[in-house]
Amino acid sequence: MSTVTSTEALASSREEATASLLQEAKGQHTKPLWTQMTRLNPPLPNPQCVPHVWEFEKIRPALLKAGELVTEKQAERRVLMLVNPARDAPYTTDTIYGGLQLVMPNETAPAHRHTAFACRFIIEGNGGFTAVHGRRIRMQRGDVILTPTWNWHDHGKDGSGPMIWLDGLDLPNFIHFPVHFVEHFSQSRYPAEDVDSETSPIVFPWAKMKAELDSTSGSMATIPYLKKNNAEISKVLGASATRIAAGSTTDPVQETASSIFHVIEGSGHSVIDGKTFSWKKHDTFCVPSWHEYSHHADASETVYLYRCHDIPMLKSLGFYRVNGVDIESIVSE
Numbered sequence: 001m002s003t004v005t006s007t008e009a010l011a012s013s014r015e016e017a018t019a020s021l022l023q024e025a026k027g028q029h030t031k032p033l034w035t036q037m038t039r040l041n042p043p044l045p046n047p048q049c050v051p052h053v054w055e056f057e058k059i060r061p062a063l064l065k066a067g068e069l070v071t072e073k074q075a076e077r078r079v080l081m082l083v084n085p086a087r088d089a090p091y092t093t094d095t096i097y098g099g100l101q102l103v104m105p106n107e108t109a110p111a112h113r114h115t116a117f118a119c120r121f122i123i124e125g126n127g128g129f130t131a132v133h134g135r136r137i138r139m140q141r142g143d144v145i146l147t148p149t150w151n152w153h154d155h156g157k158d159g160s161g162p163m164i165w166l167d168g169l170d171l172p173n174f175i176h177f178p179v180h181f182v183e184h185f186s187q188s189r190y191p192a193e194d195v196d197s198e199t200s201p202i203v204f205p206w207a208k209m210k211a212e213l214d215s216t217s218g219s220m221a222t223i224p225y226l227k228k229n230n231a232e233i234s235k236v237l238g239a240s241a242t243r244i245a246a247g248s249t250t251d252p253v254q255e256t257a258s259s260i261f262h263v264i265e266g267s268g269h270s271v272i273d274g275k276t277f278s279w280k281k282h283d284t285f286c287v288p289s290w291h292e293y294s295h296h297a298d299a300s301e302t303v304y305l306y307r308c309h310d311i312p313m314l315k316s317l318g319f320y321r322v323n324g325v326d327i328e329s330i331v332s333e
Helices: 003-027 056-069 206-214 311-317
Strands: 052-054 079-081 097-103 108-114 118-124 128-132 135-138 144-147 153-157 163-169 182-184 220-224 238-244 259-265 268-272 275-279 284-287 293-297 303-309
Touching: 052 275, 056 079, 056 097, 097 108, 097 153, 097 284, 118 303, 128 144, 163 259, 206 220, 206 238, 238 293, 268 284, 293 303
Parallel strands: none
Antiparallel strands: 052 284, 079 097, 097 163, 108 153, 108 182, 118 144, 118 163, 128 135, 128 153, 220 238, 238 303, 259 284, 259 303, 268 275, 268 293
16 A cells, blocks of 8 residues: 555544534434534624714604604503614624603603612713612703612603603623523502702703713813712723714724713714724714724714713723733733
8 A cells, every 4th residue: 555545544534533522412412512612712802793883863763753753651661672783682792772752741661670770871862760779860961860779760752842862771691691680560650759960870961961071171071970989880881971072083993892972962983993983973883893093073063972982891801902002901801
């Protein structure tokens, strides 16, 4: 037998033995890591979600139509979810769920509580309120209102016109951690008393945030929403607001965090992974993990952005990283 033939026979025998091994492993509900090492240990973060802009003026009519056709009792929460084009609900980014919620006049979104944390940015309307664990808070445009984990809460609307806000929740995490509970209260409203939103620890008035942003020097300023003890608003999600002077551009950022941005005022565009995404007032857009991005304000007016992100969770887990920062700093003991 020639050396070539012997080598070919040995290779064939090895292939057959390997195939037999894999079949035997499959029968025991095991799989070889070596065939999937690169997929499970990629050289770079590999988010499944893609950048996208949700245009408010195109979504709002459908949301208002839902207000006519779907009662609050039918819906429990009348929301149009912001579903990432590359994934299904609940993914707006791979770790954050976003949705536009509507409450119509004299309606009540019935009381419930859940494991998920929620932060809400008020987009449109007057006379709306949310009652969180016995404290009723008035909603004002631009305010950020928190619903902490497992707090009873309901929403309502007095007066005329719709109330619309952007929900940000950590729902995608419960796909991986199946520990999410929801409990419904026995009545539509949980007993509550009115409280001053100016002093409530779960309300961040836009007037105060805007004044702080405007008093900060420079063409760009970002201020985080923090509790009174300077802690993040939750252990999973964080939030911030940014001011960008007309005609100015922010420095590019590449980080493991993913974000949902909402345009409070102004118009402009973001460059995300080399592609341009235009936006204007009331639009919402997302930036997935490890997608380099920068924001540019049009020359006509100052831009204000609201951001909901997952940095608190990533830092707690030791997963947060910014490109260009000394990577030895993320080594854990």
